[in-house]
Structure formats: C-alpha cells, structure tokens
Amino acid sequence: FSGGTIGLAESYMDGDWDSPDVTSFLELFVVNSALGEKVAGGANWLINTVQRIRHWFNENTRTGSKRNISAHYDLGNAFYEKWLDPSMTYSSALYATGANDLESAQAAKYRALAKDTGIGRKDHVLEIGCGWGGFAEFAAREIGCRVTGLTISREQHDFAKARIQKAGLADKVDIKLQDYRDETGTYDRIASIEMFEAVGEKYWPVFFGKMKTCLKPGGTAGLQIITINEAAYEAYRARPDFI
Numbered sequence: 001f002s003g004g005t006i007g008l009a010e011s012y013m014d015g016d017w018d019s020p021d022v023t024s025f026l027e028l029f030v031v032n033s034a035l036g037e038k039v040a041g042g043a044n045w046l047i048n049t050v051q052r053i054r055h056w057f058n059e060n061t062r063t064g065s066k067r068n069i070s071a072h073y074d075l076g077n078a079f080y081e082k083w084l085d086p087s088m089t090y091s092s093a094l095y096a097t098g099a100n101d102l103e104s105a106q107a108a109k110y111r112a113l114a115k116d117t118g119i120g121r122k123d124h125v126l127e128i129g130c131g132w133g134g135f136a137e138f139a140a141r142e143i144g145c146r147v148t149g150l151t152i153s154r155e156q157h158d159f160a161k162a163r164i165q166k167a168g169l170a171d172k173v174d175i176k177l178q179d180y181r182d183e184t185g186t187y188d189r190i191a192s193i194e195m196f197e198a199v200g201e202k203y204w205p206v207f208f209g210k211m212k213t214c215l216k217p218g219g220t221a222g223l224q225i226i227t228i229n230e231a232a233y234e235a236y237r238a239r240p241d242f243i
Contacts, residue, residue, distance in 0.1 A: 077159050088132035091194040110138045113191060117222030119145055123188035126214055128180045129195025133160030140172040149175045180210055187214055190221035197226050201237060
C-alpha cells in the first residue's frame with residue numbers, strides 16, 4: 001500500500017496478494033473513497049518523495065518523451081495484438097451508439113470524432129499521436145481525406161506504415177516518426193486521441209500553441225482526453241500513475 005495504486009497493482013502481478021474476486025476487492029476502494037485517496041498517493045512519506053523525484057525525471061522533453069513512449073509502446077506489437085481489437089486502437093471506445101463489440105465501438109468512436117471535428121473528403125488532417133494507424137486508416141478509407149499521422153514510437157510507426165500500404169491508402173496517409181513539436185505544416189483539421197495525457201502539464205501551452213500554428217484559419221481540432229476528478233488532481237499531478 002505504501003507504493004500507491006501502482007504499488008498495489010505491481011504487488012498483485014508479483015503474486016504478493018490474491019483474491020477470489022479481484023473486482024469486488026478493488027471496488028472497496030471506490031466505495032471507501034477516503035481510503036482510496038490514501039492508497040492512491042501511498043502512505044509512506046519517503047516512498048512518496050522518491051516517487052516525486054522519479055516523476056520529475058519523466059519530464060516530457062523531446063528526449064524524455066521519446067524515452068517514455070518507447071518504454072510503453074515499444075514492447076513489441078505482438079503484445080498489444082493479443083488484447084486490442086483488430087484495428088489496434090489503444091483508447092476508450094464508444095458503446096453508446098449500440099455497438100456490442102470492441103471493434104464496432106472503436107469504429108463508432110472514430111466516426112463520432114470525425115463528425116464532431118468536421119472532417120470532410122477534401123480536408124488534410126493532422127493526427128497528433130496516431131498510434132498504430134487505426135484512425136488514419138479509418139478516416140482515409142471512410143471519408144476519403146488525407147491524413148498525416150505523428151508518432152514517436154518506432155514500433156507504432158513501422159506497423160502503421162505497413163497497414164496503410166496494405167490497405168492501399170499510401171497516397172492519402174503519411175505516417176511520420178516525429179515529435180509533434182517539430183511539425184511545421186498547416187492543416188484543415190487536427191485530431192488527437194488520448195495523446196494529451198502524455199504531454200505533461202509543463203508542456204500544455206506548447207501543445208496548444210503548436211495546434212494553433214498548425215491549424216489553418218477556420219479549421220477545427222478534435223481531442224479525446226482522459227480526465228480526472230478535480231478533487232484528486234493535486235495528488236495525481238505530482239506522482240507517476242497509470243495514465
């Protein structure tokens with residue numbers, strides 16, 4: 001418990017504790033929110049201090065971002081293929097439309113984001129954090145627009161390039177191994193799906209500033225972002241966590 005939520009999860013992975021019903025066990029922390037907050041942050045002040053220092057070293061400079069993303073996404077595509085849907089989409093899906101399986105719900109999410117962002121056939125779209133190319137392929141195939149996708153993961157880049165080539169969409173989609181901060185083009189629309197979580201609070205102004213310079217006058221941007229309860233934000237912002 002002194003390691004917070006990550007310590008709780010890692011100790012389970014290491015076999016230090018078990019339960020016949022893990023879901024119900026974890027629900028105890030949801031029901032008892034005060035206890036949950038203590039566990040989330042960890043109870044040991046020394047460990048908390050170490051975590052804060054480690055979190056500081058995870059700062060999302062260009063070099064830091066590449067290191068952090070590589071540690072997370074360059075584990076090998078085969079690992080992610082075992083539990084993601086066939087579109088290789090690593091973000092929250094949309095089941096509200098009546099979709100009853102993950103692949104359909106991910107397609108519904110893509111469709112909703114494209115609609116809300118106003119993406120049309122003649123548009124050139126910048127996708128910041130294109131992952132394995134799921135949205136880029138969807139937008140190019142279903143809408144007919146051009147897409148430039150950015151990722152700093154070598155594994156994602158190579159996978160996305162190959163899938164776009166296989167889909168016959170290489171004339172519409174360009175996947176670049178590049179930090180968003182280095183992008184110089186201008187676009188009709190910008191899409192970013194659960195990439196903002198990896199930006200880091202210090203770089204929020206840089207992120208939105210880059211979006212502003214890359215967006216043509218009258219253009220629109222659509223972002224899907226994981227948020228957190230305001231009451232828990234101060235505790236989470238200073239420590240490493242699952243997001």
